[in-house]
Amino acid sequence: MSDENIIVVENLVKKFGNFTANDNLSFEVKKSEIFGFLGANGAGKTTAIKILCGLSFPTSGNVMVAGFDAYKQRNLIKKNIGYMSQGFSLYDDLTVKENIEFYAGIYGLSRKLIKQRFNELVGKLGIHDLKNKFVKDLPLGWKQKIAFSVAIFHRPRVVFLDEPTSGVDPITRRQFWDLIYEAVESGITVFVTTHYMDEAEYCNRLSIMVDGKIEAMGTPAELKDKYKASNMDDVFVKLARKA
Amino acid sequence: MNEIEIHNLYKSYGPTKALDNLSLSVEKNGFYGLIGPDGAGKSSLMRIITSLLLPDSGSVIVGGLDPVKDYKKLRLKLGYMPGKFSLYQDLSVEENLKFFARVFGTTIEENYHLIKPVYSQIEPFKNRRAGKLSGGMKQKLALSCALVHKPEILILDEPTTGVDAVSRREFWDMLAEIRKSGITILVSTPYMEEAVLCDKISLMFDGKVVDSGSPDDITSGFKNNLFIIKSANVPLLLNVLRGMEGLKSVNSFGQTIHVVADSSETGKPEIEEFLQKNNVSGCSVEQSPAGIEDCFIDHILTNTTT
Structure with missing residues (x-):
């Protein structure tokens, strides 16, 4: 981890009519940090992620992502981030190779570079047998691992992962985290949401949102200490039950 | 006799074996969990039990009935909450519940005692459209609708997937409450830590039951x-x-x-x-x-x- 801030959020407010979805959020995420963004359903996580990804305007407050402003430089933000969710990741009717060529093409990578990185990826993941298969024919675990590789194929500064491991088996879930650690080693910053509380403990720092506000922030150890809890599950329950 | 009795069940979709020689039995008033990741075959199994999908081979008896031949009778005995939210988004909370009650020839009032632990939590919002509810509230409405005709067997397909840790705990507390009325519960989940909340579980992977028994039986078998x-x-x-x-x-x-x-x-x-x-x-x-x-x-x- 370095001291360079990849995400800076100051007093972020997002309103929908009378409803305040994000109520004065402030936080920073450092380069090569794994930042866990936790909260109950409806706490306002998705709203904040959309703003950080340049998909939605803040109502007020300052938001900088990868050095770009969330009001004026949304296209530059999009170029410098990666995104993956459980709900949507790859095109089922394209092969693994076609998916990668498609995404990398959108990000403007040259054919030569795409070819080179694709070969590296095939070697790293050991997917010689899978690369020309349709995505719909892959097991879910592989889909998720490949979707992550696609999300960081253009070497973004930060990658947003929205419940990336929902429903996958316990071994694949851990292999997925191995990929996350590797990405972090290479200098990518990871911003992740999850409902698995053991995964929350894999993060360097966590924030927990309750009703549109950040109620707690710190390392997993700090939070467990502060809330006198033996695991993150208890921290989460103590905080969210207060709401 | 067991409430659910399954022997050597097979189901394939083309070349994909969804259920591969699967057997399990659930006692009357049991609280049984199917634990496994996506693609393990949990939903296929539940859809066969609820008569919504035909098995390729094997024997399946649910509530003493054959889901293929006696599906009409069986469906009256079953409450089913599918993995995807399947209620009418344009109807209000109360209208959805009334609809399901009437389809089964009953009323909300008649079985209110049964749905109370769940429904009372969303009753203040009974005039809100189902599509406008939060995830946790949708879940409670779906459970209310699955219960309103007083089923003997409740089948819940991943009711807590994607739900935060707090709402998950509350949901399991509600299930324990519902069970006291004598109902048999079969529930699936990909969250391993929820397994210990059931009396008996089957660990499912790749269409097979890889282990089954009480959570203690399973952990002591390690x-x-x-x-x-x-x-x-x-x-x-x-x-x-x-x-x-x-x-x-x-x-x-x-x-x-x-x-x-x-x-x-x-x-x-x-x-x-x-x-x-x-x-x-x-x-x-x-x-x-x-x-x-x-x-x-x-x-x-x-x-x-x-």
Whole structure:
């Protein structure tokens, strides 16, 4: 981890009519940090992620992502981030190779570079047998691992992962985290949401949102200490039950 | 007689085997969990039990009835909450519930006592459209609708997937409450820690039941020695331990690592010595009983080649 801030959020407010979805959020995420963004359903996580990804305007407050402003430089933000969710990741009717060529093409990578990185990826993941298969024919675990590789194929500064491991088996879930650690080693910053509380403990720092506000922030150890809890599950329950 | 009795069940979709020689039985008033990841076959099994899908072969008896021949009678006995929210988004909370009550020839009032533990929580919003509810509230409405005709058997397909840790606990508390009325519950989940909330469970993977019994039966069936290592730097320690001989598996569990020994020859002293040799300090090694997730991982490693 370095001291360079990849995400800076100051007093972020997002309103929908009378409803305040994000109520004065402030936080920073450092380069090569794994930042866990936790909260109950409806706490306002998705709203904040959309703003950080340049998909939605803040109502007020300052938001900088990868050095770009969330009001004026949304296209530059999009170029410098990666995104993956459980709900949507790859095109089922394209092969693994076609998916990668498609995404990398959108990000403007040259054919030569795409070819080179694709070969590296095939070697790293050991997917010689899978690369020309349709995505719909892959097991879910592989889909998720490949979707992550696609999300960081253009070497973004930060990658947003929205419940990336929902429903996958316990071994694949851990292999997925191995990929996350590797990405972090290479200098990518990871911003992740999850409902698995053991995964929350894999993060360097966590924030927990309750009703549109950040109620707690710190390392997993700090939070467990502060809330006198033996695991993150208890921290989460103590905080969210207060709401 | 058991409320659900399944023997040698097979179901394929083209070349994909969704259920592969599956057997299980659920006692009357049992609280039975199907534990497994996406693609294990949980939904296919539930759809066969609820008469919504035809089996290829095998025997299935639910509430004393055959879901293929007696589906009309069976459906009156069943409450089913599918994995996807399947209520009418344009109807209000109350209208949805009334609709399901009338389809089964009953009324909300008649069975109010049964749905009360769930429905009372969303009743203040009874005039809100279902499509405008939060995730947790939709779930409660779906459960109310599955219960309103006083079913004998309640089938819940991943009711807590994607739901936050707090709402998950509340949902399980509600199920325990509902069960007191004598209903039989079959519920599926990908969250291993929820397994211990059931009386009996089946661990499912790749269309097969890889283990079944009470959660205690399953964890006490774990034969190898398991050690829990606490460390401030899990990724680093993972890499170090993966280089150690005599270990069957090395897996992260939050800020700890679970290490399973190959044989009794690898114990706490051997692990400590190995860590010392690799200049790792400041971590504690303790032997521990296995949890459900340890058992599940062990079964996957034993049953697959990948």
